[in-house]
Amino acid sequence: MLDGRLHLQTPEGITLPLTPAGPPKRALAWLVDFLLRLMAGGILLLLISLVGFSGEVRTGLWLLLLFLLLWAYPVLFEVYGAGMTPGKRLVGVQVVRDNGLPIGWREGLLRNLLRAADFLPMWYGLGLLTMLADPQFRRLGDLLAGTLVVYRPQKLKERRLPEGTPRDLPFPLKPEEQHAILDLVERAPRLPPARLLELANLAQPLTGRAGNASLERLRDYAAGLAGQQAAAPPPSTGTISDTAR
Amino acid sequence: MNLDQLQIDARPRPYWQAIDLGMALLRRHARTVYLSWWAIWATLAGLLALLTPQDWLMWNWLVLWWLRPLIERSTIFILSRAVFNEEVGVRDTLRAWPAQLRLGWLRTLTWWRPIVIGRGLWQPVWQLEGARGQFASQRRRVLGARGAYGSAAWYGVICAHFEFVLQFALISLLGIFLSDPDSITPFLLLQDEFAPGSWENHLPLFTYLLSGGIMGPIYTAGCFTLYLNRRAELEGWDIEITLRKLAHRRSSQLLASGKAAATLLLACLCWLALPAPEAQAAPDCSQLPKTNKYGMPVRATASRPASQGSAQTAIRADIDRLAAGPEFSVWECRETWQAKKTVEDKEREADPPPKWLQDLFGDFDGPNLPVAEILKVTFITLLVLLVAWLLFRNRALLGRLLETRDKDPQPTPAHEICGLDIRPESLPDDVPSSVLRLWRDGQRRAALALLYRASLSRLAHAQQLELAAGFTEGDCLAVARQAQQRGTLRAATLEFFTELTRHWQAAAYADRWLDDERFSSLCRSWRASIGDER
Numbered sequence: 001m002l003d004g005r006l007h008l009q010t011p012e013g014i015t016l017p018l019t020p021a022g023p024p025k026r027a028l029a030w031l032v033d034f035l036l037r038l039m040a041g042g043i044l045l046l047l048i049s050l051v052g053f054s055g056e057v058r059t060g061l062w063l064l065l066l067f068l069l070l071w072a073y074p075v076l077f078e079v080y081g082a083g084m085t086p087g088k089r090l091v092g093v094q095v096v097r098d099n100g101l102p103i104g105w106r107e108g109l110l111r112n113l114l115r116a117a118d119f120l121p122m123w124y125g126l127g128l129l130t131m132l133a134d135p136q137f138r139r140l141g142d143l144l145a146g147t148l149v150v151y152r153p154q155k156l157k158e159r160r161l162p163e164g165t166p167r168d169l170p171f172p173l174k175p176e177e178q179h180a181i182l183d184l185v186e187r188a189p190r191l192p193p194a195r196l197l198e199l200a201n202l203a204q205p206l207t208g209r210a211g212n213a214s215l216e217r218l219r220d221y222a223a224g225l226a227g228q229q230a231a232a233p234p235p236s237t238g239t240i241s242d243t244a245r
Numbered sequence: 246m247n248l249d250q251l252q253i254d255a256r257p258r259p260y261w262q263a264i265d266l267g268m269a270l271l272r273r274h275a276r277t278v279y280l281s282w283w284a285i286w287a288t289l290a291g292l293l294a295l296l297t298p299q300d301w302l303m304w305n306w307l308v309l310w311w312l313r314p315l316i317e318r319s320t321i322f323i324l325s326r327a328v329f330n331e332e333v334g335v336r337d338t339l340r341a342w343p344a345q346l347r348l349g350w351l352r353t354l355t356w357w358r359p360i361v362i363g364r365g366l367w368q369p370v371w372q373l374e375g376a377r378g379q380f381a382s383q384r385r386r387v388l389g390a391r392g393a394y395g396s397a398a399w400y401g402v403i404c405a406h407f408e409f410v411l412q413f414a415l416i417s418l419l420g421i422f423l424s425d426p427d428s429i430t431p432f433l434l435l436q437d438e439f440a441p442g443s444w445e446n447h448l449p450l451f452t453y454l455l456s457g458g459i460m461g462p463i464y465t466a467g468c469f470t471l472y473l474n475r476r477a478e479l480e481g482w483d484i485e486i487t488l489r490k491l492a493h494r495r496s497s498q499l500l501a502s503g504k505a506a507a508t509l510l511l512a513c514l515c516w517l518a519l520p521a522p523e524a525q526a527a528p529d530c531s532q533l534p535k536t537n538k539y540g541m542p543v544r545a546t547a548s549r550p551a552s553q554g555s556a557q558t559a560i561r562a563d564i565d566r567l568a569a570g571p572e573f574s575v576w577e578c579r580e581t582w583q584a585k586k587t588v589e590d591k592e593r594e595a596d597p598p599p600k601w602l603q604d605l606f607g608d609f610d611g612p613n614l615p616v617a618e619i620l621k622v623t624f625i626t627l628l629v630l631l632v633a634w635l636l637f638r639n640r641a642l643l644g645r646l647l648e649t650r651d652k653d654p655q656p657t658p659a660h661e662i663c664g665l666d667i668r669p670e671s672l673p674d675d676v677p678s679s680v681l682r683l684w685r686d687g688q689r690r691a692a693l694a695l696l697y698r699a700s701l702s703r704l705a706h707a708q709q710l711e712l713a714a715g716f717t718e719g720d721c722l723a724v725a726r727q728a729q730q731r732g733t734l735r736a737a738t739l740e741f742f743t744e745l746t747r748h749w750q751a752a753a754y755a756d757r758w759l760d761d762e763r764f765s766s767l768c769r770s771w772r773a774s775i776g777d778e779r
Contacts, residue, residue: 002253002273004266022265024403024467057616121421122431125414128407132463135272137265151262173491180487187481195480202488205495 006136006148008100016100019151020136021093023128026149030124032087037069071112079108084152094152098136107145114141159186164216164223170206178225181206185222188215248486250330253473255482260396263474267467274327278462281319281338286461289316290454294447302446306453313461314353314364318345318372320465325373328473345372349381362405363389363397365468366475393475397468404464411456416448659705659714662721665694667702667712677768684765689758696771697749700742703775708734722746741774 008016048061077085083095083103095103095111103111118127118139127139136148162185173181181203188196200207200215207217248255253266271278290309297305319342326333333341349371353364361367370376370384389397417431424433439445477483567573636643660668673679676699683692701721704710710724725742728734745767751757759767 002266002269004254004258004262004269019262020265022261022268023407024264024400025261027403027406053614053616122414122417123410125410125417128410128414129459132268132459135269137268151259154259171495177487177491180484180491184481184484184488187484191479191481199481199484199488202485202492205492206488 010100018096018100018148020138021149021151022137023131025091025093025151026131026137029085029087029091029093032090033074033085034087036086037073041065041069074112074115075105075108078103078112079105088149092152092154093149095147095149098146098148103145103147107147110145111141111147114139114144117141161185161222161226162188162219164219166224166227167217167220168224169221170208173206181218182222182225185219247329248482249489251482251486252328252330253470255473255477255486257478257483258474260393260471260474263471264396264400264467266474267470268463270324270328270470271462271466274323275462277327277333277335277338278320278323278466279458280335281323281342282316282462283458284335284339285316285319285342286454286458290450294450299441299446303449306450309450309453309457311354311358313457314358314368315346315350317365317368317461317465318342320462321345321368321372321469324466324469325369348372348375348377362401363394363468365401365465366394366397366472368465369469369472387479388472388475393471397471400467400471401464404460404467408453408456408460411459412452415452415455419448659712659716661714662701662705662712662716663718665698665701667698667705669702669706672699672702677771680771681765681768684761684768690752692764693749693752696768697745700745700771700775704734704738704742708738710734718746718750735774737774741770 004019006018006020008018010016044065045062048058048065053061074085078095081089084093088094095107097103097107115127118124118130118141120126124139127141130143131137131139134143138148142148161182164185184199184203191199196215197211200212200218201210203214203218204210206221207214209217253270258266286309289312293305293308319338322341322345323333323338349368353361353368357364366388367385370381370388374381374384376384388394416434420431420433420435421429424430434445434448660666673695676695680692680696680699683689683695701712704721704725705712708728710721710728712721712724716724722743725734725739729736729739748759748763748767752759
């Protein structure tokens with residue numbers, strides 16, 4: 001079953017799902033960073049020339065500034081910004097170690113030093129090829145430093161389930177089946193009506209009814225599963241997986 | 246379409262993650278996809294290279310670019326079957342390919358080609374759904390809604406840039422290797438015109454052949470999984486799969502129980518005899534208080550009906566009472582101080598920039614500050630501070646390095662070993678007779694302990710053995726042995742101490758006592774072997 005996620009297990013037996021981010025999003029993050037650095041560099045260059053140093057001092061300061069923007073910018077932001085440069089933050093991706101822990105100086109330095117190798121022969125040609133070839137979209141720097149670029153977990157939106165009379169399930173259901181019922185009721189407004197009835201008919205072994213009556217019954221089960229009170233329904237539980245934007 | 250066979254997780258996911266999933270799907274079937282892509286792609290490129298007149302060689306790659314939507318259909322053909330667990334080979338694909346072009350080819354090759362960047366999302370509508378005319382445009386509208394088309398289009402733009410990067414990288418690589426060893430430049434081949442007839446004229450077609458051959462299937466696969474994700478989201482595929490599994494599980498359960506007909510009958514009777522669940526559900530939900538006395542919502546465990554009778558109801562009530570108590574609804578108010586803007590601050594903000602700044606900005610040639618001098622002094626100061634700080638920080642380490650050997654010549658012996666006080670002043674004057682007296686009184690443990698203690702004390706103080714407070718009997722013995730090997734302890738003393746230690750350990754830990762005869766001889770030899778060593 002292709003899922004696009006990595007399931008890491010902690011010693012406590014907890015599974016952490018990480019979703020490695022593919023080349024398009026990473027390229028966007030790089031572009032944002034590039035533009036930011038360009039702007040910052042431009043402004044600082046202007047300031048330096050405004051102050052009016054003599055020629056050699058100015059050249060020295062420019063070179064220093066260039067060095068900092070090229071090499072210190074990604075390292076510092078990634079180490080102190082929870083693995084996110086401003087571009088990555090904007091795009092919603094994050095650098096972590098391949099065991100899910102936050103990165104430190106070692107990882108931040110290594111993966112950004114190897115940019116020089118990824119840049120070869122021109123404009124990240126090698127980095128792009130390795131990213132396309134690697135199952136977890138790692139470029140050379142990531143491979144060496146043992147890091148991954150993953151999507152930042154999105155906040156779950158609180159959604160209201162439609163109201164229903166809480167009702168007990170007729171027989172025990174597995175967790176994923178309970179999730180499916182909650183999902184169905186929650187996504188019902190966005191599903192085409194005919195398709196909704198089809199799905200409700202599929203649930204006939206559970207509800208014992210067909211069509212709209214079955215749907216009504218599913219709503220009641222969902223209300224019961226979500227621990228809804230008859231009068232004022234609280235927001236749904238956090239079990240619904242992240243849906244499309 | 247058999248959803249049970251679906252090879253990808255149908256859960257709705259953000260569009261970009263769905264696009265990334267395309268790469269995983271492609272990786273699994275890379276061989277077939279790339280072989281069939283290249284079979285068509287390379288043939289076309291070869292024909293183009295042969296047939297284009299010399300003057301147009303720079304532009305013939307555009308034909309390849311223009312025809313790409315047709316080749317993408319081979320990839321869609323393979324992946325759409327692979328995703329439902331049906332393997333197709335390269336030969337099948339190539340044979341089936343012409344039939345895949347039936348619908349929508351005119352549109353994709355004419356006015357759509359330059360403007361519709363997210364075409365990958367809509368190709369399956371013609372090719373897989375077989376939609377045409379009004380219905381097809383309706384399908385496209387639905388599939389592209391909620392930002393899906395936007396994602397596909399952006400993906401197309403990004404893929405185009407990736408292709409450009411690969412082309413550029415290839416040209417640079419060739420440039421590096423072909424340029425003069427004395428002046429290596431990656432930009433050697435980056436020019437518009439080459440001599441007519443030279444191989445460089447084929448570079449645009451060649452690089453596009455490679456980059457399109459790499460990125461083409463990737464773009465198609467990403468858009469295809471985006472299409473699948475969109476359909477799964479619109480049609481609730483994940484829900485359908487789970488509900489079908491549930492129905493299957495339920496029917497097999499019922500079948501298993503149906504074999505024992507009598508049991509089933511009995512169960513039915515019992516079930517009928519029990520009150521129906523609906524009757525329980527309604528009443529106890531409405532009666533729950535919505536908030537506790539702190540004004541916080543009650544997390545009602547009892548909102549689901551207690552189906553197991555009064556015991557469970559009682560437990561639930563207990564839990565609710567505990568959860569409503571002050572331990573579980575703690576909130577605290579904290580007051581902190583925060584600086585607010587004083588009048589001075591506000592005034593300062595409104596002030597014009599200070600004089601020195603105006604001076605600096607006043608003329609562009611600058612006042613010729615001695616910047617280098619200032620920086621030099623600053624850096625030297627910083628360096629000195631850093632060194633001083635490092636020295637201060639590691640002072641313990643440095644102190645240990647500088648320490649001299651003769652600083653503490655006489656380590657003070659420990660006062661106590663194994664819980665025994667070994668200071669000489671704690672011992673009686675005449676050790677053997679006190680020991681014997683204790684022994685005769687029947688206090689055998691005290692007697693032996695005193696003897697051992699006195700021996701240790703002599704070893705530590707008269708013989709200068711370095712006994713530390715944490716030593717065990719074995720440790721003391723080892724130290725004594727070392728001293729004997731160094732020659733600072735007599736062999737007789739060591740022998741006596743070894744024997745005494747053995748007796749002491751046997752008595753103290755194993756409760757095995759030596760007889761009177763043996764003990765008094767031990768006492769007698771004490772003075773000769775250890776006691777007189779003052």
